[in-house]
Amino acid sequence: MIGEGLTIRGLRVSFDGYTAVDGVDLDVHPGDLRFLIGPNGAGKTTLVDAVTGLVKATGSVRFGTDEGDGTELIGKPVHKIARLGIGRTFQTATVFEELTVLQNLDIAAGAGRGPLTMLRRRKGVPDAVAKALETTGLTELRDRPAGVLAHGQKQWLEIGMLLVQDVRLLLLDEPVAGMSHEEREATGELLQRVSEDSRRTVVVIEHDMDFMRAFARSVTVLHAGKVLSEGTVAEVQADPKVQEVYLGRARDEESTAPAAAGPPGEKPTPTPTASAQEA
Amino acid sequence: MTTTSAPTTTPAPETASERAFDRFRVPGGFALGAVLLLAVAPLALSDFRLALLAKYLCWAMVAVGVSLAWGRGGLLVLGQGVFFGLGGYAMAMHLKLADAADTGVPGALPDFMQLYGTGEALPWWWAPFANPVFALAATVLLPMAVAALLGFFVFRRRVRSAYFAILSQALAAALAIWLVGQQATTGGTNGLTDFQGFFGYDLDDPANQRTVYFIIAVSLLLLMAAARQLFVSRYGELLVAVRNSEERVRFLGYNPANVKLVAYVVAAGMAGLAGALFVPAVGIISPALIGVVPSIGFVIGAAVGGRGSLVGAVLGAIAVAWAQSTLSDAFPAAWTYLQGLLFVLAVGFLPGGLASLGAVVRRNRSRTRTGTRSGEAA
Numbered sequence: 319m320i321g322e323g324l325t326i327r328g329l330r331v332s333f334d335g336y337t338a339v340d341g342v343d344l345d346v347h348p349g350d351l352r353f354l355i356g357p358n359g360a361g362k363t364t365l366v367d368a369v370t371g372l373v374k375a376t377g378s379v380r381f382g383t384d385e386g387d388g389t390e391l392i393g394k395p396v397h398k399i400a401r402l403g404i405g406r407t408f409q410t411a412t413v414f415e416e417l418t419v420l421q422n423l424d425i426a427a428g429a430g431r432g433p434l435t436m437l438r439r440r441k442g443v444p445d446a447v448a449k450a451l452e453t454t455g456l457t458e459l460r461d462r463p464a465g466v467l468a469h470g471q472k473q474w475l476e477i478g479m480l481l482v483q484d485v486r487l488l489l490l491d492e493p494v495a496g497m498s499h500e501e502r503e504a505t506g507e508l509l510q511r512v513s514e515d516s517r518r519t520v521v522v523i524e525h526d527m528d529f530m531r532a533f534a535r536s537v538t539v540l541h542a543g544k545v546l547s548e549g550t551v552a553e554v555q556a557d558p559k560v561q562e563v564y565l566g567r568a569r570d571e572e573s574t575a576p577a578a579a580g581p582p583g584e585k586p587t588p589t590p591t592a593s594a595q596e597a
Numbered sequence: 598m599t600t601t602s603a604p605t606t607t608p609a610p611e612t613a614s615e616r617a618f619d620r621f622r623v624p625g626g627f628a629l630g631a632v633l634l635l636a637v638a639p640l641a642l643s644d645f646r647l648a649l650l651a652k653y654l655c656w657a658m659v660a661v662g663v664s665l666a667w668g669r670g671g672l673l674v675l676g677q678g679v680f681f682g683l684g685g686y687a688m689a690m691h692l693k694l695a696d697a698a699d700t701g702v703p704g705a706l707p708d709f710m711q712l713y714g715t716g717e718a719l720p721w722w723w724a725p726f727a728n729p730v731f732a733l734a735a736t737v738l739l740p741m742a743v744a745a746l747l748g749f750f751v752f753r754r755r756v757r758s759a760y761f762a763i764l765s766q767a768l769a770a771a772l773a774i775w776l777v778g779q780q781a782t783t784g785g786t787n788g789l790t791d792f793q794g795f796f797g798y799d800l801d802d803p804a805n806q807r808t809v810y811f812i813i814a815v816s817l818l819l820l821m822a823a824a825r826q827l828f829v830s831r832y833g834e835l836l837v838a839v840r841n842s843e844e845r846v847r848f849l850g851y852n853p854a855n856v857k858l859v860a861y862v863v864a865a866g867m868a869g870l871a872g873a874l875f876v877p878a879v880g881i882i883s884p885a886l887i888g889v890v891p892s893i894g895f896v897i898g899a900a901v902g903g904r905g906s907l908v909g910a911v912l913g914a915i916a917v918a919w920a921q922s923t924l925s926d927a928f929p930a931a932w933t934y935l936q937g938l939l940f941v942l943a944v945g946f947l948p949g950g951l952a953s954l955g956a957v958v959r960r961n962r963s964r965t966r967t968g969t970r971s972g973e974a975a
Contacts, residue, residue: 400848440834
């Protein structure tokens with residue numbers, strides 16, 4: 319029996335009276351590639367912050383794997399949550415710039431190493447690291463300092479770091495923001511490969527609707543801290559509530575809202591509604 | 598401190614001869630250092646010069662710890678005087694008690710207590726230092742314990758960079774002020790001095806002073822070897838990772854507070870051992886040697902030589918110590934300003950210190966070259 323994946327019930331996050339996440343229920347099962355979308359300020363990143371322990375939250379977040387039943391994550395410190403097999407990336411790629419690609423991956427693979435191993439020098443390349451280099455296509459660059467990598471390569475390195483960590487839940491915050499078209503394609507294929515492993519659960523926060531349509535297996539729309547709609551890409555696009563939110567924003571703010579939501583330097587991203595009407 | 602740190606990766610060697618050179622560079626350099634310290638210096642230097650070198654090497658031992666905590670871990674340890682002082686006073690208290698016992702008078706107090714003290718019994722916290730094993734262990738373990746306690750609270754509360762530096766500095770000031778106020782039990786401003794013997798050996802005998810020098814030189818080499826192992830170990834890589842992005846390390850399942858704590862505690866132990874060996878070599882430990890100014894001095898040597906490089910930090914510490922004793926005699930007022938200027942220049946313009954000078958020049962030259970080339974292309 320495969321574990322039940324991520325189960326969120328009544329999640330609530332407030333900052334000084336402002337409620338960023340307002341009673342979210344969410345289930346993501348292993349093998350899924352779930353996209354979290356929504357207008358700016360919908361609470362997407364805050365939701366991920368709450369799951370990974372970065373912000374204080376109330377409610378319940380459980381994550382169950384095939385090895386163990388879901389333990390409650392709320393109230394646990396960041397590094398303990400990470401050790402339960404939950405990993406994330408950030409909007410701006412955060413890698414250890416002064417260390418090589420190989421060293422970055424080796425550190426990611428090493429939480430839980432004993433003190434004696436830590437005090438010794440690394441010999442060779444651990445299997446998991448070699449595999450992650452292969453999967454992310456960074457084998458050639460392994461001895462380069464991570465700081466000199468291109469933007470897209472840094473994001474892939476981050477995903478590779480999650481893979482060697484052997485995380486069961488990957489939470490990716492806008493992994494393709496600022497990427498070229500080719501880099502987007504490569505990233506999407508990488509995410510599909512990663513989520514094919516039925517032990518893994520992948521959640522992607524994304525603003526880019528083309529990217530979402532091309533690679534999402536399921537979609538959750540957040541709006542004003544609440545779940546607005548959930549289902550397949552087609553179901554979500556056909557949902558009148560979703561259309562209202564995106565259309566309403568478009569009406570209120572003219573064409574600025576979708577453009578602001580899209581990645582910088584790209585053509586204004588079509589909203590789900592717009593494309594639903596096209597179809 | 599993350600953006601201004603020295604590069605830690607060396608480019609992969611190209612040819613077989615370069616690879617062979619790379620393999621023998623570290624053991625070869627270590628052997629060379631050992632020959633210089635253990636054979637050349639004792640033969641070439643007079644007793645007076647050798648004693649001065651012994652003092653500089655003690656400061657260099659502190660720099661080894663600074664190179665680990667600051668150079669690798671990004672922890673600006675501006676209060677190493679606390680740990681140097683704890684080690685020094687632990688050793689000095691033992692030597693004072695041993696001297697008093699040697700007088701043959703039962704229950705004799707150390708000389709300064711007879712002068713300034715109440716003339717009553719030995720303070721309870723002095724008593725255990727009569728035991729040589731306890732005192733020796735305390736020179737290293739006491740600073741480490743204090744650092745562990747301090748670091749536990751400071752790093753868990755996520756006190757960082759500038760605040761951490763100010764806190765360390767304040768502690769050094771506090772310890773020095775407290776010692777000055779305790780004339781009767783610590784010797785006050787005078788500190789503890791005028792030691793006769795060192796574990797049964799007469800400290801006035803030049804031969805024994807040479808032995809003290811050898812103990813210090815060997816200790817420095819051992820500390821450098823230990824630090825080098827930490828640098829190249831997985832722990833060393835993790836420490837750099839924590840300096841680069843503490844938050845990211847946390848999301849990988851490590852507790853960065855513990856990673857920093859190890860570097861801080863090890864550096865404190867090294868400073869403690871340095872302080873302990875400083876006492877027989879120089880013959881005094883006093884608040885003036887462990888307060889704010891000397892604490893900054895411990896860091897300046899490493900900054901000038903190169904905090905990211907072990908050898909750079911050690912040579913920098915020795916050079917700055919030498920410059921201090923040479924120049925401060927000739928221009929006592931100017932030295933303080935020069936010291937401050939050196940620190941600012943090193944941190945501001947050459948963050949890798951003199952050790953990185955070669956790499957910086959090479960990088961600039963290649964940048965000019967590629968610049969010309971791309972200019973031609975355009």
